[in-house]
Amino acid sequence: MSYDLIVKNGTVVSASDTFVADVAVAQGRVAAVGRITGEAKTVVDAKGKVVVPGGIDVHTHFDMPFMGATTIDDFTSGSTAAACGGTTTVVDFAIQKKGETFRHALDDWHTRADGRCAVDYGFHMIVVDFPDKAEKEMDKLVDEGVSSFKLFMAYPGIFMSDDSTIFRALMRTKENGGTICMHAENGSVIDVLVKKALAEGKISPEWHALTRPMTAEAEATHRAIALAEIAGVPIYFVHLSAGDAMEEVRAARARGLPVFAETCPQYLYLSHADYRRPGFEGAKFVMSPPLRPEGNSERLWRGLVRNDLQVVSTDHCSFCMKAGTNQPGKELGKKDFSKIPNGAPGVEYRMLLLWDAVQKGRITENRFVEITSTSPAKLFGLYPRKGHLNPGADADIVVIDPNKPHTFSLKNHHSAADYNPYEGVTTKGSIRDVFSRGTALVSDGKWVGSPRHGKFLKRTPRTF
Ligand code: URP
Numbered sequence: 001m002s003y004d005l006i007v008k009n010g011t012v013v014s015a016s017d018t019f020v021a022d023v024a025v026a027q028g029r030v031a032a033v034g035r036i037t038g039e040a041k042t043v044v045d046a047k048g049k050v051v052v053p054g055g056i057d058v059h060t061h062f063d064m065p066f067m068g069a070t071t072i073d074d075f076t077s078g079s080t081a082a083a084c085g086g087t088t089t090v091v092d093f094a095i096q097k098k099g100e101t102f103r104h105a106l107d108d109w110h111t112r113a114d115g116r117c118a119v120d121y122g123f124h125m126i127v128v129d130f131p132d133k134a135e136k137e138m139d140k141l142v143d144e145g146v147s148s149f150k151l152f153m154a155y156p157g158i159f160m161s162d163d164s165t166i167f168r169a170l171m172r173t174k175e176n177g178g179t180i181c182m183h184a185e186n187g188s189v190i191d192v193l194v195k196k197a198l199a200e201g202k203i204s205p206e207w208h209a210l211t212r213p214m215t216a217e218a219e220a221t222h223r224a225i226a227l228a229e230i231a232g233v234p235i236y237f238v239h240l241s242a243g244d245a246m247e248e249v250r251a252a253r254a255r256g257l258p259v260f261a262e263t264c265p266q267y268l269y270l271s272h273a274d275y276r277r278p279g280f281e282g283a284k285f286v287m288s289p290p291l292r293p294e295g296n297s298e299r300l301w302r303g304l305v306r307n308d309l310q311v312v313s314t315d316h317c318s319f320c321m322k323a324g325t326n327q328p329g330k331e332l333g334k335k336d337f338s339k340i341p342n343g344a345p346g347v348e349y350r351m352l353l354l355w356d357a358v359q360k361g362r363i364t365e366n367r368f369v370e371i372t373s374t375s376p377a378k379l380f381g382l383y384p385r386k387g388h389l390n391p392g393a394d395a396d397i398v399v400i401d402p403n404k405p406h407t408f409s410l411k412n413h414h415s416a417a418d419y420n421p422y423e424g425v426t427t428k429g430s431i432r433d434v435f436s437r438g439t440a441l442v443s444d445g446k447w448v449g450s451p452r453h454g455k456f457l458k459r460t461p462r463t464f
Pocket residue numbers: 061183239286287288289315317342343344
């Protein structure tokens with residue numbers, strides 16, 4: 001038998017097993033796993049290395065206009081950063097504008113991504129406007145492979161939906177098999193706190209966090225779970241940050257409800273203390289929900305181990321600090337924290353940060369694969385095409401060198417952002433090779449791919 005590629009002698013890690021094997025690839029798919037005797041055009045020696053399915057990041061914002069700026073990473077730089085960090089699939093958010101159809105918004109995002117994305121990609125739809133007539137359009141999107149919809153309980157006047165809209169959208173997913181992804185923060189309460197702080201002259205980045213308390217996230221999480229329970233459908237919480245919100249998810253799951261949640265590396269590795277960095281530096285970490293006080297991350301780590309949280313995504317939303325040639329940066333909020341564009345880069349750092357957690361004994365290598373690849377594939381209609389390395393799956397393969405450290409820096413990242421939130425952090429392990437559908441995107445730690453390689457992924461309706 002002749003293959004296109006064999007990754008030889010690696011320690012193959014799946015969500016359930018760890019074993020030494022070769023992985024053979026033919027026509028972009030995994031053809032065999034085991035002791036392979038055949039030949040291949042390309043043979044990569046992975047002895048002493050770890051071989052995992054490509055990372056799946058189900059929460060990115062490439063080329064996203066928001067709060068008076070547009071994220072600095074478009075689909076090309078964002079997806080290149082993803083690949084260099086071991087992520088071979090992203091699910092990005094298309095945004096419906098007020099009064100606009102989903103169709104129009106989706107066409108817009110297809111135009112942004114088509115021929116410009118290095119890794120395979122899908123879309124969620126951000127629902128801003130949901131008149132009755134949009135319900136049928138929502139069904140159509142699910143048929144077209146855009147099977148998840150993000151609604152916001154925060155950002156009044158921009159993204160926020162009221163409870164009746166949320167409830168109607170949830171109910172519709174019972175008919176069409178879509179999944180509602182929820183940004184759970186009580187936006188009305190936060191708005192009052194923000195106005196009060198500004199009136200008192202509290203303008204620095206730290207006040208972004210001080211006006212978005214954990215309880216505002218926990219309350220919204222509780223409310224959304226109740227709405228999903230009444231509607232009789234599953235719900236998925238995006239970028240869960242607060243231990244108290246996680247307790248709501250845990251309690252609901254203990255009652256047997258189909259409630260799921262992701263957290264992000266920033267909530268595991270950074271904390272409120274980062275807002276106290278000198279000058280305006282805290283703005284680097286202005287995102288919503290905000291970074292939480294020290295001690296909170298320990299609760300999230302426990303939740304990841306116990307499966308209270310099923311996914312780690314990034315919420316990659318990269319705004320520069322300084323204004324660029326055609327984009328304002330976080331400086332927009334120098335005199336008013338509420339004007340700092342919310343978000344930070346992350347897509348390139350997730351896999352190594354979590355692999356480091358394996359090395360430190362926080363999670364097993366199998367749990368690493370589960371939360372970075374297998375679970376997101378299953379929850380977002382990409383399985384069995386993605387999320388594992390069994391024969392038949394897309395040959396999205398990442399080879400990690402567990403013995404070569406990697407230090408995060410602005411100097412070596414591939415994002416166009418002008419800062420790295422993890423500057424100077426060294427992980428035990430580095431990304432050596434990345435293949436997407438059998439094609440090399442990263443070889444020996446260097447980008448060798450085409451920024452046009454990625455294909456749109458039509459995702460299936462939910463299967464849970
Ligand atoms: O601060 C954030 N998270 N920006 C991106 C928008 C969102 O809510 O995901």
